[in-house]
Amino acid sequence: MSNKNYYPLMADIVKASRVVQEVAHTAPLLKNMNLSAKYQSNIHLKREDLQLVRSYKIRGAFNKISSLTKENLAKGIVCASAGNHAQGVAYSCQKLKCFGSIYMPETTPRQKIKQVKMFGGEFVEVFLTGDTFDDASSKAIADAKESGKTFIHPFDDPKTIEGQGTIGLEILQQYSEPIDYLVLPIGGGGLASGVGAWFKEFSPNTKIIGVEPEGAPSMKLALDNKCNLALENIDRFVDGAAVQKVGDYTWKVCEKVLDDILVVPEGLICSTILRLYNEDAIVAEPAGVMSIAALELMSDKLEGKNVVCVLSGSNNDITRMEEIKERSLLYEGLKHYFIVRFPQRSGALKEFVTDVLDTGDDITHFEYYKKSSREKGPAVIGIEVQKSEGLKRLKERMKDRNFIFEYLNDKTDLFQFIV
CATH class of the missing domain: 3.30.70.260 (ACT domain)
Structure with missing residues (x-):
């Protein structure tokens, strides 16, 4: 199947939901009282930060690795990640007893590196290389070609997309009222592709909003130009969403399912992290709160609406909090x-x-x-x-x-x- 023709099948997302039950629980969908009062609406957060690996990435990683043959599992797998996908892959390797080589940027927060090693144990080896996800990805792909291992892409793979799409299935099972807005973070586009496709099929009146950091709006670049181009430079601060180029699969799916795409300043993301911590005792990472930060840019549309935001991850290194506070103060x-x-x-x-x-x-x-x-x-x-x-x-x-x-x-x- 060529990239331009791929679109997630609902049957494959249903199948994936049965597979990922082995490693991911149905994350709660909780109304947030502070946000609902602020925007005079019903704001619900899909708490993927409460997964075992503290992000939704376990879904796509496990769905992909579980689909490999015994022969491919025996050869081992390789992946590249800024952190959350690596943790999902590491835990999947330990669960399925296959060896994984994990390439991460040298700029990855130490907390995420430590978690990867903890989840993978004896089944993973971590290699730090380059400054960005794209640098690490180049090394990982070269390793896969040379060694014969299977490369587990963090977003641009049908099995990964379908694994992330199980979040959409869960949301519509959990929320009985019509949903006016679904707000989804975008890094490489796997989450937005899978969840967006499910909503387009089963909740077609919901407006699906994708959100990217101002320093790395690679999906917006692709959609605006109708071509999957790469950004020359990116701000690496929102490490979980800082990619220079989105997927060849994902941008074509997002072109069909997204109603709008918003770009949020890193300073606003930092203010949102601090507000969630101070008001709701929620510890979230920069990429994890992008959908919530975007509410500020949508405030004139939200009164009386039912809104779901995916809180996608909580792997935040405490040593970054001073920088987060600084960026927030500058933005404010x-x-x-x-x-x-x-x-x-x-x-x-x-x-x-x-x-x-x-x-x-x-x-x-x-x-x-x-x-x-x-x-x-x-x-x-x-x-x-x-x-x-x-x-x-x-x-x-x-x-x-x-x-x-x-x-x-x-x-x-x-x-x-x-x-």
Whole structure:
């Protein structure tokens, strides 16, 4: 079957649902009171973060590996992943007693690497290579060709797509009311293809919304150009969805099933992670909350609607929380960086603290540009304000008191270098 003709068969998704029962439970579909109140609607979260491997990826991985012949299982399998697919493959290898070689980017959070090794045990070996999923994938495919092992694609394989499609089957069994919007995260497109196909068949009036991170909108690129193109550069922050090119199978299926595709800023994703943690005690990873973050971009359409968001994963490394908080504050307009040249007078630094900063403002970063002439040389200063409107007043007070400054937040290259 050629790529352009493939479309998931409902019978194959039903078959997959019986297969994945061995490793994945029916994740709860829970109404979220905070989100429902905020958007004046009925927001339900499909909690795939509660699977044993803490993401939905176990479904597609196990469905694919289970379909292999005994001969192919004996030769072993190989995969590439930024984390969640690797964990699904690792657990499947241990369950089916087959050996797996797992290639992961060197940038993969340590927590995910540790989990892969734990789930796979003696049946997997992990290789760290390259900076992105695509780098790791190239190495894994080369290994498969050379060794004769079967390559288990994280998204661009019919069996994987059908395994992820079992989520759609479950949602419609769990939710008795008509669903107005189904919001799905997109990395390579396997989840959106499988679940979207099931909904198009059995809930055709539901609007299916795909969501990508602003730093890696590869599905939007493919759909806008009607051709599966690769992004030249991507932001790797949303590691579970940072792919340069979506699947040849998946983009064609998504072209048929998606009603819209939204691109969410990484800062909004970070704010959503923190809000879920603080309000609902839900620990989620960046890719896991993309569908929930997208609600902010849909807010004018949601009143009175029934909405389902797939919360796709919770494999978040706690060491990333400082970066997540920083990105959130920058996005919300609450964190600002400046290069400040202090006036050539005694006590200028004290004056800055007492007369320039407003009540509640906090200096969170301070570093002299030079080691000499302190209080008279330039300094990089990070200031956290209480409200986004505080930036205007902060700049005005610096000007009034003759502090020469350069605002860094909107100078991307300089900002990233210094901060």
